[in-house]
Amino acid sequence: SSNRQQQPWASPPPQGVLPVGLRSPLAPPAMASTTASPPPAAGDHPRVLLRGLLSRETCKELEFVHRSCGAAGYRPSVVSTSLPHLAATGCGHLLLPFVPVRERLRDAVESFFDCLFDVFIEFTGLISWCKGASIGWHSDDNKPYLRQRAFTAVCYLNNHGEDYKGGILQFQDGDPSSIVPVAGDVVIYTADNRNVHCVTEVTEGERLTLTLWFTRDRAYNEDPKLLTFLSQTSLSCEPTKQKFYIPMPASDNMYWFSCDQSGFDIRCARVHVLGFSFHSSSGEYSTSVLPTEDDPVELLGKQLRLGRGDDVFDKIFSNSLHALQVVQFYYWKAPELAARREQSAVGSRTVRYPVIIHHSRGTELPLPCNHTLAQTIFGSVNTAEIAFKWNDFALGVAMWENYSEDLKKQLLTFLPFWLSNESIFVVDSSELQRAEPI
Numbered sequence: 001s002s003n004r005q006q007q008p009w010a011s012p013p014p015q016g017v018l019p020v021g022l023r024s025p026l027a028p029p030a031m032a033s034t035t036a037s038p039p040p041a042a043g044d045h046p047r048v049l050l051r052g053l054l055s056r057e058t059c060k061e062l063e064f065v066h067r068s069c070g071a072a073g074y075r076p077s078v079v080s081t082s083l084p085h086l087a088a089t090g091c092g093h094l095l096l097p098f099v100p101v102r103e104r105l106r107d108a109v110e111s112f113f114d115c116l117f118d119v120f121i122e123f124t125g126l127i128s129w130c131k132g133a134s135i136g137w138h139s140d141d142n143k144p145y146l147r148q149r150a151f152t153a154v155c156y157l158n159n160h161g162e163d164y165k166g167g168i169l170q171f172q173d174g175d176p177s178s179i180v181p182v183a184g185d186v187v188i189y190t191a192d193n194r195n196v197h198c199v200t201e202v203t204e205g206e207r208l209t210l211t212l213w214f215t216r217d218r219a220y221n222e223d224p225k226l227l228t229f230l231s232q233t234s235l236s237c238e239p240t241k242q243k244f245y246i247p248m249p250a251s252d253n254m255y256w257f258s259c260d261q262s263g264f265d266i267r268c269a270r271v272h273v274l275g276f277s278f279h280s281s282s283g284e285y286s287t288s289v290l291p292t293e294d295d296p297v298e299l300l301g302k303q304l305r306l307g308r309g310d311d312v313f314d315k316i317f318s319n320s321l322h323a324l325q326v327v328q329f330y331y332w333k334a335p336e337l338a339a340r341r342e343q344s345a346v347g348s349r350t351v352r353y354p355v356i357i358h359h360s361r362g363t364e365l366p367l368p369c370n371h372t373l374a375q376t377i378f379g380s381v382n383t384a385e386i387a388f389k390w391n392d393f394a395l396g397v398a399m400w401e402n403y404s405e406d407l408k409k410q411l412l413t414f415l416p417f418w419l420s421n422e423s424i425f426v427v428d429s430s431e432l433q434r435a436e437p438i
């Protein structure tokens with residue numbers, strides 16, 4: 001077709017050139033539940049849809065990471081969370097949920113494409129395709145600086161129809177020709193022009209994906225770069241120091257989502273669509289006494305509180321990203337929290353968590369956020385609302401602290417193994433025991 005971008009043919013893998021025995025037989029990992037297409041050698045358009053490769057829980061956890069940490073994307077109407085961004089914003093520990101997923105996807109790629117050579121991960125990122133986002137016909141290696149890309153894996157984290165409209169992946173030739181995203185499904189394909197594809201416009205809601213690109217060129221391996229980042233940002237922290245897992249915002253412009261000559265701060269928008277607002281950390285001062293000479297957006301990097309309706313929660317968060325992460329964690333765990341509440345209510349009737357709520361007005365931070373636009377972009381298509389309870393929220397805060405502390409401890413345990421292997425991988429418990437001093 002006319003708009004297809006002609007690209008030089010990417011050289012096919014050198015079949016049978018490298019000695020086999022060096023690699024494990026590449027047994028497909030956990031692919032029992034998947035429906036594989038015919039073997040790749042059979043097609044001119046090597047690709048496969050693996051159904052249900054990621055569990056619902058993994059999808060939810062990655063969604064939590066993305067909605068808490070995402071920044072403005074590389075294209076309009078896109079929000080993205082790359083691994084270097086996580087490391088740079090004090091969230092290196094949030095790389096952990098990606099580690100087993102990256103391993104499974106690389107195994108799936110190596111096994112499906114019969115790779116007899118090393119395959120490295122070039123890029124791992126969570127991407128939101130918001131209302132208006134789309135991409136025309138292309139192959140994933142179609143720019144001079146993308147030539148190193150050999151394979152693509154796109155994991156769908158939420159559902160077409162339920163969570164958003166539009167956003168169908170279409171291939172120009174071969175089968176499957178179009179993919180309607182279902183949470184947990186993964187499509188893998190060669191990044192060359194045997195798989196020219198496009199994504200139709202998202203017309204409503206937010207389409208969430210985890211996208212990985214693979215390369216045969218060791219120079220583009222993302223692991224050594226991530227490890228340098230992680231050792232700079234995470235090894236310097238004191239595990240004994242309190243709250244060493246608090247996120248640190250990147251520069252404010254990275255959170256600015258612009259759209260139709262308007263826009264909003266992603267952090268404000270995300271809390272707003274869930275019914276929260278940012279309030280000053282000091283209960284006394286009102287909007288009129290907030291420092292006017294400051295750029296109000298700068299307040300997002302300072303201590304603040306969370307409000308909801310007329311209530312202000314009595315906890316001071318270190319910054320807006322900290323508050324946002326707790327809010328997103330609460331929504332991830334809300335069903336579990338509500339179930340716990342009901343169970344404890346049966347047992348002891350009056351279980352109370354220490355929640356103090358100020359009933360004060362006028363302390364909402366004067367932030368530049370187009371709420372109507374934010375609602376259009378990030379508002380949920382799903383109307384099923386969870387009944388909000390401050391007590392659940394307070395328990396959520398404590399659970400978030402435990403969750404973060406656990407991950408941070410794991411990161412500090414794994415990092416020496418990763419650094420000595422120059423690679424990020426699942427460290428199994430036997431390895432950890434072996435390393436323990438006798």
Ligand SMILES: O=C(O)CCC(=O)C(=O)O
Pocket residue numbers: 135140154168169197198199209211
């Ligand atoms: O999200 C998808 O389904 C495909 C994305 C894509 O084509 C790309 O990011 O290059």
Ligand SMILES: [Fe+2]
Pocket residue numbers: 138139140197
């Ligand atoms: Fe693509």
